[in-house]
Amino acid sequence: xxxxxxxxxxxxxxxxxxxxxxxxxxxxxxxxxxxxxxxxxxxxxxxxxxxxxxxxxxxxxxxxxxxxxxxxxxxxxxxxxxxxxxxxxxxxxxxxxxxxxxxxxxxxxxxxxxxxxxxxxxxxxxxxxxxxxxxxxxxxxxxxxxxxxxxxxxxxxxxxxxxxxxxxxxxxxxxxxxxxxxxxxxxxxxxxxxxxxxxxxxxxxxxxxxxxxxxxxxxxxxxxxxxxxxxxxxxxxxxxxxxxxxxxxxxxxxxxxxxxxxxxxxxxxxxxxxxxxxxxxxxxxxxxxxxxxxxxxxxxxxxxxxxxxxxxxxxxxxxxxxx
Amino acid sequence: xxxxxxxxxxxxxxxxxxxxxxxxxxxxxxxxxxxxxxxxxxxxxxxxxxxxxxxxxxxxxxxxxxxxxxxxxxxxxxxxxxxxxxxxxxxxxxxxxxxxxxxxxxxxxxxxxxxxxxxxxxxxxxxxxxxxxxxxxxxxxxxxxxxxxxxxxxxxxxxxxxxxxxxxxxxxxxxxxxxxxxxxxxxxxxxxxxxxxxxxxxxxxxxxxxxxxxxxxxxxxxxxxxxxxxxxxxxxxxxxxxxxxxxxxxxxxxxxxxxxxxxxxxxxxxxxxxxxxxxxxxxxxxxxxxxxxxxxxxxxxxxxxxxxxxxxxxxxxxxxxxxxxxxxxxxxxxxxxxxxxxxxxxxxxxxxxxxxxxxxxxxxxxxxxxxxxxxxxxxxxxxxxxxxxxxxxxxxxxxxxxxxxxxxxxxxxxxxxxxxxxxxxxxxxxxxxxxxxxxxxxxxxxxxxxxxxxxxxxxxxxxxxxxxxxxxxxxxxxxx
Ligand SMILES: Cc1cc2nc3c(=O)[nH]c(=O)nc-3n(C[C@H](O)[C@H](O)[C@H](O)COP(=O)(O)OP(=O)(O)OC[C@H]3O[C@@H](n4cnc5c(N)ncnc54)[C@H](O)[C@@H]3O)c2cc1C
Ligand code: SF4
Numbered sequence: 055x056x057x058x059x060x061x062x063x064x065x066x067x068x069x070x071x072x073x074x075x076x077x078x079x080x081x082x083x084x085x086x087x088x089x090x091x092x093x094x095x096x097x098x099x100x101x102x103x104x105x106x107x108x109x110x111x112x113x114x115x116x117x118x119x120x121x122x123x124x125x126x127x128x129x130x131x132x133x134x135x136x137x138x139x140x141x142x143x144x145x146x147x148x149x150x151x152x153x154x155x156x157x158x159x160x161x162x163x164x165x166x167x168x169x170x171x172x173x174x175x176x177x178x179x180x181x182x183x184x185x186x187x188x189x190x191x192x193x194x195x196x197x198x199x200x201x202x203x204x205x206x207x208x209x210x211x212x213x214x215x216x217x218x219x220x221x222x223x224x225x226x227x228x229x230x231x232x233x234x235x236x237x238x239x240x241x242x243x244x245x246x247x248x249x250x251x252x253x254x255x256x257x258x259x260x261x262x263x264x265x266x267x268x269x270x271x272x273x274x275x276x277x278x279x280x281x282x283x284x285x286x287x288x289x290x291x292x293x294x295x296x297x298x299x300x301x302x303x304x305x306x307x308x309x310x311x312x313x314x315x316x317x318x319x320x321x322x323x324x325x326x327x328x329x330x331x332x333x334x335x336x337x338x339x340x341x342x343x344x345x346x347x348x349x350x351x352x353x354x355x356x357x358x359x360x361x362x363x364x365x366x367x368x369x370x371x372x373x374x375x376x377x
Numbered sequence: 378x379x380x381x382x383x384x385x386x387x388x389x390x391x392x393x394x395x396x397x398x399x400x401x402x403x404x405x406x407x408x409x410x411x412x413x414x415x416x417x418x419x420x421x422x423x424x425x426x427x428x429x430x431x432x433x434x435x436x437x438x439x440x441x442x443x444x445x446x447x448x449x450x451x452x453x454x455x456x457x458x459x460x461x462x463x464x465x466x467x468x469x470x471x472x473x474x475x476x477x478x479x480x481x482x483x484x485x486x487x488x489x490x491x492x493x494x495x496x497x498x499x500x501x502x503x504x505x506x507x508x509x510x511x512x513x514x515x516x517x518x519x520x521x522x523x524x525x526x527x528x529x530x531x532x533x534x535x536x537x538x539x540x541x542x543x544x545x546x547x548x549x550x551x552x553x554x555x556x557x558x559x560x561x562x563x564x565x566x567x568x569x570x571x572x573x574x575x576x577x578x579x580x581x582x583x584x585x586x587x588x589x590x591x592x593x594x595x596x597x598x599x600x601x602x603x604x605x606x607x608x609x610x611x612x613x614x615x616x617x618x619x620x621x622x623x624x625x626x627x628x629x630x631x632x633x634x635x636x637x638x639x640x641x642x643x644x645x646x647x648x649x650x651x652x653x654x655x656x657x658x659x660x661x662x663x664x665x666x667x668x669x670x671x672x673x674x675x676x677x678x679x680x681x682x683x684x685x686x687x688x689x690x691x692x693x694x695x696x697x698x699x700x701x702x703x704x705x706x707x708x709x710x711x712x713x714x715x716x717x718x719x720x721x722x723x724x725x726x727x728x729x730x731x732x733x734x735x736x737x738x739x740x741x742x743x744x745x746x747x748x749x750x751x752x753x754x755x756x757x758x759x760x761x762x763x764x765x766x767x768x769x770x771x772x773x774x775x776x777x778x779x780x781x782x783x784x785x786x787x788x789x790x791x792x793x794x795x796x797x798x799x800x801x802x803x804x805x806x807x808x809x810x811x812x813x814x815x816x817x818x819x820x821x822x823x824x825x826x827x828x829x830x831x832x833x834x835x836x837x838x839x840x841x842x843x844x845x846x847x848x849x850x851x852x853x854x855x856x857x
Contacts, residue, residue: 066713069413069420071465071529075507084437084483084503085402086410086464095409095423102426111404130712303511 180232
């Protein structure tokens with residue numbers, strides 16, 4: 055079983071309470087199962103007796119995790135609890151036990167097809183090609199990250215192979231990626247191609263300073279907790295004239311409404327809404343403040359449950375400055 | 378109770394009417410999470426492949442009224458109700474040993490008011506204490522309640538166990554921090570204790586609930602003191618040749634009526650093992666650290682006085698840096714892999730005594746453990762200091778306890794029994810801040826003597842059906 059490769063995490067987390075306060079799902083459901091300890095106990099039960107792998111309650115709990123990695127980021131020993139959950143999901147899928155909704159979503163994701171438009175010094179993969187003059191554009195669905203997160207490793211590899219083929223056909227040696235989950239998935243994994251996050255490119259291109267404004271930058275799970283928290287996004291917003299306000303009660307918690315689980319809102323809309331409600335509630339004292347996120351998915355989720363919520367993506371912030 | 382019988386379904390219906398469908402859980406994932414708290418025994422039970430007893434229902438009330446409703450339902454059916462905060466208690470206090478309803482309080486997590494004039498915060502007690510501290514800090518204050526489990530536990534759990542934080546020596550334990558409480562009695566009445574903790578209007582009702590471990594009712598709200606964030610907080614560490622020398626210096630600091638926010642003294646074994654491993658301070662002897670906070674001038678003066686006391690007998694002045702390092706890493710001791718872990722057997726023999734007795738207590742426990750259980754290591758530090766004495770955070774660790782869970786638990790209980798009874802003989806009180814729970818209930822009668830009858834009468838009167846956390850704190854169980 056894949057979880058057995060994470061025995062150190064099971065042993066560390068199953069009786070440890072030290073980061074429970076940072077589990078975004080646990081913080082809205084208040085359920086013991088929705089904490090690293092709760093999930094590690096489940097994995098331990100499965101490790102002890104494989105029959106537990108088919109327990110529908112256990113499976114549901116392992117898919118409910120928002121995989122924010124805030125817990126790992128906070129843990130003094132950096133135990134990879136998200137890695138454990140991903141391993142468990144692989145075991146579930148390989149045993150043919152994926153929940154119906156998960157399997158159906160995987161089927162859709164497997165169909166992703168990629169195509170390149172135009173020619174250029176670099177290839178851009180994201181929703182705002184007009185910001186990247188002289189770049190070719192790559193379109194298509196998720197490059198395989200979502201399938202990997204759901205535990206469909208083989209299918210993820212197939213989609214990723216198609217993605218790499220499209221990149222290779224473009225002849226570009228630099229790939230600019232907008233969505234943080236895709237960036238984390240692709241970074242260092244596309245042979246012969248340098249993968250950069252769009253914030254870095256936009257920062258280097260330089261943004262016109264618009265009138266001074268205040269905003270909240272909602273930290274991305276992927277950039278902060280998985281990719282070493284690069285400063286490019288914040289630097290870019292500073293260039294564009296934004297003064298960033300602190301948000302929430304602390305700097306450790308994830309307010310990224312399920313970003314780490316990539317397709318969270320599709321699978322668990324009621325939980326995604328609760329994660330959003332927490333952000334709206336914390337935003338109450340910040341009337342007229344704009345929120346900026348690196349992730350289109352985060353923006354869409356926040357808008358879905360409160361269309362009036364003023365949230366834009368990094369790229370949109372740049373577009374507005376240029377306008 | 379057997380799931381899928383019709384009585385079970387009737388109770389489930391009543392519970393869902395009280396709190397809503399989504400706030401009653403009967404699934405295996407939640408039951409598993411609630412069948413194990415931070416007590417070594419259920420952890421060992423699980424580790425050895427056994428299944429700890431789960432609750433029948435996990436209920437998350439959202440309001441005090443809902444708590445009252447649930448207790449009324451439980452009284453009708455005479456089923457146990459076990460309040461659960463964060464499950465981080467080490468005494469098995471939150472374990473549903475007879476099944477029943479686990480009342481998970483975490484949904485009641487709102488900060489209701491911060492009063493900057495009286496410097497108090499009013500909050501629902503299911504709030505995680507780190508979240509509470511963050512919210513209070515956002516308003517420019519601090520609760521000054523910094524237990525190692527700040528991120529694990531709820532305010533209600535600390536109230537129920539008379540918990541304490543690292544800065545207790547100046548700011549007090551939870552019972553010194555609480556102004557008043559809202560409580561739901563076992564029969565479902567909602568009561569409030571008097572709004573201030575100092576009065577002459579009869580005995581202190583608030584005190585009755587502080588440390589009651591969910592056996593006398595459910596605490597739902599608390600008004601708690603808050604403090605300004607101090608302008609300065611400084612630390613200093615010394616090394617002493619022996620624990621006795623360090624204890625003499627530490628007690629002198631307290632009896633000189635200086636006001637350190639913290640003093641911590643590690644015995645020679647813990648200095649050699651944990652202080653080295655966690656802090657990287659590699660010395661032979663007893664490590665003593667203390668800190669002061671407040672206006673800088675006062676901090677500097679008090680620090681100077683305390684340093685002068687220690688300098689007389691210390692073998693080495695480790696300076697401010699070795700003190701600051703301790704503060705910066707104070708919680709690291711409790712993270713894996715620094716904390717003891719399975720398959721080791723370990724227990725915190727938490728005891729408190731006067732300065733005249735505390736070393737006697739230490740030696741009595743150490744001798745009893747070492748003489749009777751040569752396979753055990755005994756370590757200790759002295760954590761929470763008072764004008765009159767301090768707390769001993771002693772621990773025993775067995776690296777390879779029996780594999781059979783029954784044998785392992787029998788050995789574990791034997792060590793506890795002998796060590797704690799030795800401590801009591803020397804004037805020690807079990808315990809200072811972890812509570813009694815399931816673990817130490819059997820010792821309460823000996824500890825209190827005839828006075829335990831008073832507690833038993835209170836319990837019987839308030840909880841005629843014995844629904845509230847039966848079998849804990851030495852009160853009657855339900856039978857197996
Ligand atoms: C790593 C670690 C470090 C620790 N360090 C400290 C420390 O520094 N200081 C300290 O004091 N303790 C410490 N503890 C122990 C533990 O955190 C405390 O005992 C804490 O008070 C338990 O709170 P909880 O919310 O987790 O309660 P639980 O474990 O859920 O419950 C404890 C008891 O309180 C009762 N209870 C809970 N909520 C209520 C309520 N609202 N009304 C009535 N009864 C209730 C339960 O029924 C149970 O009897 C530590 C624990 C861990 C895991
Ligand atoms: S990730 Fe670290 S802090 Fe969190 S439960 Fe696991 S070991 Fe504990």
